[in-house]
Amino acid sequence: MLVKLFATLKDRAGANAITLAAEGEFTVRELRALIAAQHPKLAELAARSIVAINHEFAFDDDVVRATDEVALFPPVSGGRP
Amino acid sequence: MLVKLFATLKDRAGANAITLAAEGEFTVRELRALIAAQHPKLAELAARSIVAINHEFAFDDDVVRATDEVALFPPVSGGRP
Amino acid sequence: MNEPTIIRITADPIDLNALQRAVTTPRDGAVVLFTGTVRGVTGAERTDKLEYEAYTEMAMAKLQQVADEMRAKFALIHGIALVQRVGEMAIGEPTVAVVVSAGHRGDGAFEAARYGIDRLKQIVPVWKKETRPDGSAWVEGDYLPGRGD
Amino acid sequence: MNEPTIIRITADPIDLNALQRAVTTPRDGAVVLFTGTVRGVTGAERTDKLEYEAYTEMAMAKLQQVADEMRAKFALIHGIALVQRVGEMAIGEPTVAVVVSAGHRGDGAFEAARYGIDRLKQIVPVWKKETRPDGSAWVEGDYLPGRGD
Numbered sequence: 001m002l003v004k005l006f007a008t009l010k011d012r013a014g015a016n017a018i019t020l021a022a023e024g025e026f027t028v029r030e031l032r033a034l035i036a037a038q039h040p041k042l043a044e045l046a047a048r049s050i051v052a053i054n055h056e057f058a059f060d061d062d063v064v065r066a067t068d069e070v071a072l073f074p075p076v077s078g079g080r081p
Numbered sequence: 082m083l084v085k086l087f088a089t090l091k092d093r094a095g096a097n098a099i100t101l102a103a104e105g106e107f108t109v110r111e112l113r114a115l116i117a118a119q120h121p122k123l124a125e126l127a128a129r130s131i132v133a134i135n136h137e138f139a140f141d142d143d144v145v146r147a148t149d150e151v152a153l154f155p156p157v158s159g160g161r162p
Numbered sequence: 163m164n165e166p167t168i169i170r171i172t173a174d175p176i177d178l179n180a181l182q183r184a185v186t187t188p189r190d191g192a193v194v195l196f197t198g199t200v201r202g203v204t205g206a207e208r209t210d211k212l213e214y215e216a217y218t219e220m221a222m223a224k225l226q227q228v229a230d231e232m233r234a235k236f237a238l239i240h241g242i243a244l245v246q247r248v249g250e251m252a253i254g255e256p257t258v259a260v261v262v263s264a265g266h267r268g269d270g271a272f273e274a275a276r277y278g279i280d281r282l283k284q285i286v287p288v289w290k291k292e293t294r295p296d297g298s299a300w301v302e303g304d305y306l307p308g309r310g311d
Numbered sequence: 312m313n314e315p316t317i318i319r320i321t322a323d324p325i326d327l328n329a330l331q332r333a334v335t336t337p338r339d340g341a342v343v344l345f346t347g348t349v350r351g352v353t354g355a356e357r358t359d360k361l362e363y364e365a366y367t368e369m370a371m372a373k374l375q376q377v378a379d380e381m382r383a384k385f386a387l388i389h390g391i392a393l394v395q396r397v398g399e400m401a402i403g404e405p406t407v408a409v410v411v412s413a414g415h416r417g418d419g420a421f422e423a424a425r426y427g428i429d430r431l432k433q434i435v436p437v438w439k440k441e442t443r444p445d446g447s448a449w450v451e452g453d454y455l456p457g458r459g460d
Contacts, residue, residue, distance in 0.1 A: 004366065006364060006438060007364060007438035007449045007451070008449045011449070050455070050456065052369055052436070055368055055372045055373075056372075057434075059458065071366055071369065073366065073438070074438065074449070074451045074452075075451055075452040075454055076432065076433070076435060076436055076437055076438060076452050077437065077438050077449075077450045077451065078432040078454050080266050081266060081268040087215060087289060133220055136220035136223045137223075138309075150219075152287075154217065154289070155289065155300070156302055156304055157283065157285070157288055158289050158290040158300075158302065159305050162280060162415060162417040179326060179328055182348075182405060186403045188350070188351035188402055188403070189351070190350060190403075191348055191349075191350035191353075192346070192348070193346045194343065194344070194345050195327065195344040195346070196344075197341075197342045197344070198341060199340055199342060201337070201339060202338070203338045204340075204414075253337055254335045256331065256342070265350065265353075267428055272424070276416070280416075
């Protein structure tokens with residue numbers, strides 16, 4: 001499966017997406033571990049970045065399917081209110 | 082002296098100013114009476130319109146000099162907040 | 163610090179892009195623009211066009227006073243533009259603009275713009291004449307200025 | 312009723328005049344426009360230019376969600392425009408616009424615009440890269456979305 005990357009994560013990976021060997025269903029927590037294992041450069045960022053599944057925010061217990069659109073990115077640039 | 086008129090007052094007078102025979106100093110209350118006496122068409126409006134002297138709001142006890150710039154107009158079109 | 167204050171009474175259309183640029187200083191990250199527009203429908207009433215008239219010299223002085231009050235009440239704002247259009251306007255066109263810039267969106271630009279339009283509608287001598295299907299008439303407000311206004 | 316909702320992510324400059332016209336319905340007498348701009352000076356820091364990047368598909372969905380939330384919270388507002396610019400921008404240029412129309416200035420357009428920009432800055436996936444005299448870096452926020460965001 002493909003994981004889209006934005007901002008700091010894109011720069012760290014040197015690409016706007018990474019491929020991940022993954023099948024079936026797993027949790028967001030497991031997704032983070034898969035990324036860390038297969039893309040060590042992203043290990044630290046993968047642990048604390050935001051995960052989106054099919055354009056919705058996802059949380060550690062949520063289920064990811066290998067067919068979902070998955071993205072990893074830092075908190076958005078809110079700026080001081 | 083000249084008294085500038087705006088909006089409803091201008092329409093009623095059919096002119097954007099009226100001349101007023103007046104000398105020296107008098108109060109805004111007396112100004113309203115002078116206008117009513119010399120321009121009967123404006124009598125009713127003169128009693129309740131806003132008076133401005135030299136671009137500042139003026140009130141019944143304020144002093145007008147015949148050399149001041151005097152204007153008469155309705156409340157401004159505020160619109161519902 | 164250079165803090166632009168733009169005060170204008172004009173027969174020309176109001177250009178919001180130009181006003182945004184004009185009030186924005188290098189320290190500004192937020193600009194709030196309020197525009198009053200010619201409403202074509204109010205309840206069951208229909209308006210075809212609007213004409214605004216100003217007592218220009220006094221209106222300029224009172225716009226400056228509104229800007230001064232805004233600065234006194236909202237210490238963190240930077241640029242201010244207060245523009246009143248006069249003459250004939252069609253439905254949907256901006257008749258008035260109140261524009262405020264500030265460093266951040268929480269620095270009072272929203273509140274200052276709201277205060278500015280409220281005060282402008284109270285003390286700046288401008289009147290509108292509405293043309294409706296049944297004729298035209300001056301629209302009078304109900305605010306009577308007091309001392310200090 | 313025809314209540315325009317404009318959602319846009321674009322590399323083109325933001326045209327406030329066009330947005331004002333686009334959100335204004337015949338029932339509207341008030342339009343509030345908020346624009347975020349590229350700040351050139353923040354305290355002692357200087358920024359030369361800014362680049363915005365969006366996760367476009369998700370950002371469009373989240374802009375729509377912000378508009379839906381605005382309508383749910385501010386029942387009297389009419390038109391809404393939410394526009395995020397992406398790509399390189401110079402100091403003073405609008406990077407984002409939140410535009411709200413309503414019948415009257417007290418009908419919640421100011422509050423809805425403020426709510427809109429606050430939510431947009433929390434949940435719409437857009438990031439900025441600042442170029443300063445000492446190099447360039449992504450600016451990260453600190454809002455962590457929760458369930459329902």
